[in-house]
Structure formats: structure tokens, C-alpha cells
Amino acid sequence: MSLIVDTFGRTVEYLRLSVTDRCDFRCVYCMSEDPCFLERDQVLSLEELAWVGQAFTELGVKKIRLTGGEPLVRTDCDRLVKLLGELPGLTELSMTTNGSRLTKFAQKMRGSGLARLNISLDTLKPELFTDLTRNGKLERVIQGIDAAKAAGFKRIKINAVILRGQNDDEVLDLIEFCRGRELDIAFIEEMPLGIIDERKKSRHCSSEEVKAIISQRYPLTVSDKRTGGPARYYTMPGSSIHVGFISPHSNNFCHECNRVRVTVEGRLLLCLGNEHSVDLKAIVREFPGDIERLKTTILEAIKRKPKEHVFGDEGDVQILRFMNATGG
Numbered sequence: 540m541s542l543i544v545d546t547f548g549r550t551v552e553y554l555r556l557s558v559t560d561r562c563d564f565r566c567v568y569c570m571s572e573d574p575c576f577l578e579r580d581q582v583l584s585l586e587e588l589a590w591v592g593q594a595f596t597e598l599g600v601k602k603i604r605l606t607g608g609e610p611l612v613r614t615d616c617d618r619l620v621k622l623l624g625e626l627p628g629l630t631e632l633s634m635t636t637n638g639s640r641l642t643k644f645a646q647k648m649r650g651s652g653l654a655r656l657n658i659s660l661d662t663l664k665p666e667l668f669t670d671l672t673r674n675g676k677l678e679r680v681i682q683g684i685d686a687a688k689a690a691g692f693k694r695i696k697i698n699a700v701i702l703r704g705q706n707d708d709e710v711l712d713l714i715e716f717c718r719g720r721e722l723d724i725a726f727i728e729e730m731p732l733g734i735i736d737e738r739k740k741s742r743h744c745s746s747e748e749v750k751a752i753i754s755q756r757y758p759l760t761v762s763d764k765r766t767g768g769p770a771r772y773y774t775m776p777g778s779s780i781h782v783g784f785i786s787p788h789s790n791n792f793c794h795e796c797n798r799v800r801v802t803v804e805g806r807l808l809l810c811l812g813n814e815h816s817v818d819l820k821a822i823v824r825e826f827p828g829d830i831e832r833l834k835t836t837i838l839e840a841i842k843r844k845p846k847e848h849v850f851g852d853e854g855d856v857q858i859l860r861f862m863n864a865t866g867g
Contacts (some may be wrong), residue, residue, distance in 0.1 A: 597830070637672075641656075726749045
């Protein structure tokens, strides 16, 4: 049982640990067009990241997901996977990736002990893919997905952010792509992180709208599948895959939140939609090796975890950090 319990009685068993704020894409919902990245001395080393992971697992965290930016930009990430994979008590080690480097790294990551992959894929149209990512190549990501399957990853999940007027006409195409490759898929409402303008607000597409599109072809049945994350899952006739919906706007899941994030610069973020954070890097570097002090800092910090995020249009709490600096 995790010792990390907030003031609302929620137990934290899931850590999303950012490996880097850098990425080889510039996705429109994730970062600015001209991002400013952290200097090398500002980010935690792989050993420091592993030490943070150790502190959390000793406190009872069972699941760690490596995020970015794009984790595989850090080409020696397999060393971190090995270090974390050896931690007692950790039951699942996974990664969120854009898939562009999986043809090179899928086999290495699987061999190092990575168990699961979430791969971002918002469109199957090459030109639109390049527009949404600002520079990505769709064929590289599809090749990466196939490489991950060949490497032996099971139950790979596709993450798709649906934007009105841009890719909402591809919901069924994405479903068919995943049915054909036996990939789970989660449709995600756009997170309002970074500078919000009217263009962003107008492109919001709700989970209910996406469900309605899918139901035109496939009836959806509620599933009892749970992954420790915020997705609600459904099944469809004629397929073993699961379809998930992550709905921070339309179906607030804060009451069952069991996760926190640590950014690559060592900020413990207590809520995705809130600026509350605690500087773990200061402890890691001022008191190297003192894991009890680090664990005490985490336990004290969790008392500041808010009850819920606020992503509404009225009285918004605007989060100025973009998703690449947050850790997906």
C-alpha cells in the first residue's frame, strides 16, 4: 500500500517521470512553434531520475511511465529503463512516445525491460500529420508501430487528440487502423496548456462527440478494463481491442486521481491543471544519497495536491507551461 496519500484520501501509486523536455516534433497542442528548451545542467541525469523513481517506489508507487518531450530523443534512455526495472515493488514500467524513433529503439527498450508503450497518432493523412506535428513524417511513425509489435510489445495503445475541423473526420479511420493491427486506442480531449487563444477553444472536440461518431459503425460497450490512468474504456463487436476516452473537460476524473508527475528539471507537479509544484532537484543535488530526506519531501509535498483541476471556459486557470515541459 502506498504511503503517499493526499488530504482528500487519494492514494498515489502512479508516477509519470519526464526524461526530457525536447522533442523531434513540434505538435500544435504540445508546444509553441519556437520552443525554448532547458540547458543540460538544468535537467536531471539518468541516475538522478532513477533515484527519484527509487524514492517513489519505496513509498509504494507501483507504476512508472516515462514521458517527455519525446523520451527516445535521449538516446541512452535504455540505461534508465534498466535502473528503474530493477526497483523492488515496481509492477509496471511503460513509456509514452511519438513513435518516430521506434524502428531504431523498440527492440533495445523491450530488451531493457520496458513493458508497455503508448504511441501518439492523431491522423493517417501524411500532409495533415506534418501540419499537426509541424515537421513529422507519418510513415516513420507507422513503421515504428510495426517495429514495436515485432519487438514483442503487448497491448500497445495509440493516443489520439481529436481537434474539430482538423482530424475529427478521421475517427473511424483511426479505429479501423487499430482494429487491423490489434492496437488499443485512447481518444483525448485537448489539454488547455500553454498560451490559449480563441482558435484553440474553437477546435475542442468532446469525448461524447467522438463516441457518437464511432457508434455510427460500432456499438460501444463499457469495459471493466483499468490501467491506473484516467481513461474510461469500451469494447466493440468483432475485435479484442479497447477504446478509451480521456475527458479532462467533459468528465472530470479528479476524484480518483492516483498520479503525480516529475518534470525533467525535478519539479514535482501535483496536478496537471495546476501550477502547484515542489523542487525535488534541490534535494537531489544538495543532499545526494539522502533518500529519506527526499521521501520526506515527497510526503510533505503531497499535502498540497489540489482537489481538482479547472479547465472550464469561465474563470480559467491558465497553465502557461506547455505539455512538453509538463511530461505527458
